[in-house]
Amino acid sequence: MRWIVWASLVIALAGEASAQQYDPPRHTQPTPPLGRTDEDMVVQANNGITVERGRTPHIELAEHRRLDRALARVAPQRKGVIDAYVVAVGLDSDAVFGREAREAARVLARRYGAEGRTIVLAGTNGHAPSDLPRGSPGNIAAALARVAEVMDRREDVLILYTTSHGAPLGIIYNDGDQGFGAISPIRLADMLETLGIQRRLVMISACYSGVFVAPLASEEGVVITAASSDRTSFGCQADSDWTFFGDALINNALRKAQPLAEADREATALIAAWEVRGNLVPSGPQIEIGARAAKWLDVLDKRVPPVATKPVGRPAISLLDAR
Numbered sequence: 559m560r561w562i563v564w565a566s567l568v569i570a571l572a573g574e575a576s577a578q579q580y581d582p583p584r585h586t587q588p589t590p591p592l593g594r595t596d597e598d599m600v601v602q603a604n605n606g607i608t609v610e611r612g613r614t615p616h617i618e619l620a621e622h623r624r625l626d627r628a629l630a631r632v633a634p635q636r637k638g639v640i641d642a643y644v645v646a647v648g649l650d651s652d653a654v655f656g657r658e659a660r661e662a663a664r665v666l667a668r669r670y671g672a673e674g675r676t677i678v679l680a681g682t683n684g685h686a687p688s689d690l691p692r693g694s695p696g697n698i699a700a701a702l703a704r705v706a707e708v709m710d711r712r713e714d715v716l717i718l719y720t721t722s723h724g725a726p727l728g729i730i731y732n733d734g735d736q737g738f739g740a741i742s743p744i745r746l747a748d749m750l751e752t753l754g755i756q757r758r759l760v761m762i763s764a765c766y767s768g769v770f771v772a773p774l775a776s777e778e779g780v781v782i783t784a785a786s787s788d789r790t791s792f793g794c795q796a797d798s799d800w801t802f803f804g805d806a807l808i809n810n811a812l813r814k815a816q817p818l819a820e821a822d823r824e825a826t827a828l829i830a831a832w833e834v835r836g837n838l839v840p841s842g843p844q845i846e847i848g849a850r851a852a853k854w855l856d857v858l859d860k861r862v863p864p865v866a867t868k869p870v871g872r873p874a875i876s877l878l879d880a881r
Contacts, residue, residue: 582653582682582684583735600742606696606699610738629701632704634708635713641710641715642714642716643715643716645679646660646663649694650722650732651682651692655693656683657871658721659719662808666719670861677704677705692733702750706755711756716750717758719761720763722763724762724767728740728769743774744773756778758776759855763784765790766789767785776848777851780818780855785841785843789840792833800874803843806825806828813866817855817859818858832874
């Protein structure tokens with residue numbers, strides 16, 4: 559009996575030590591040249607630029623298997639029901655984006671009844687290697703194509719949430735020192751149009767994410783961004799649990815039984831108050847609701863569970879207290 563207890567203790571301590579020793583991926587190498595000029599970069603981002611380096615064949619095979627499993631699990635649509643399909647993506651391997659994408663998927667799936675119809679693409683949560691497919695441009699394209707394949711595009715809705723660093727050309731993909739790339743607004747809009755996904759709620763947490771509003775705006779779509787086209791957003795430090803936008807919109811406002819428009823107003827007010835407190839230049843979150851989006855948005859808003867869930871993780875505002 560003593561031997562069993564001792565063995566259990568050794569195993570527990572070994573597991574704890576292993577968790578403490580985990581070192582999340584870091585960005586230590588220069589970004590590979592993606593274009594000679596800014597114009598070259600934009601052209602490549604419009605085509606879905608991705609550069610992968612240093613991946614062994616075993617790593618690539620494991621990645622394909624993770625993606626295949628994630629796509630295969632997506633349930634088909636139900637005739638006569640406006641089903642929501644959630645795709646939550648962390649495009650950068652810094653743990654803040656992995657944590658935010660995972661929790662955003664849980665919140666959005668619960669809010670819109672999308673359990674079994676949710677795909678999460680993200681890197682580490684900071685405590686262990688990721689068991690999810692990575693949030694690369696190619697994987698995003700595959701996930702959107704899978705949703706288009708199983709949904710009824712005449713009645714169902716795509717809920718897309720992305721979180722990463724951003725630039726004036728779009729959202730940035732950066733997986734440690736191995737993966738690099740970008741998705742421009744034109745690229746994302748082209749993917750959605752090619753797939754015929756008109757009913758969509760797209761939320762982008764990144765600096766300069768307002769560049770996505772005009773290209774993604776549509777009669778049946780909704781676009782919400784963390785910043786205007788010429789402003790940065792805040793809270794993207796690797797050791798954070800949330801960006802300002804993710805904390806305000808996902809971790810607070812969308813947990814409550816209130817319509818999306820009201821949730822957006824609450825989140826925008828929260829972000830503004832935090833920015834004033836930190837003496838930060840306002841990020842200018844944006845929202846665009848299409849004229850015909852109310853047909854499906856009202857249905858989804860009425861589906862929201864009446865009891866709110868509590869925010870999790872360290873509030874993004876705690877970054878200001880640490881300064």
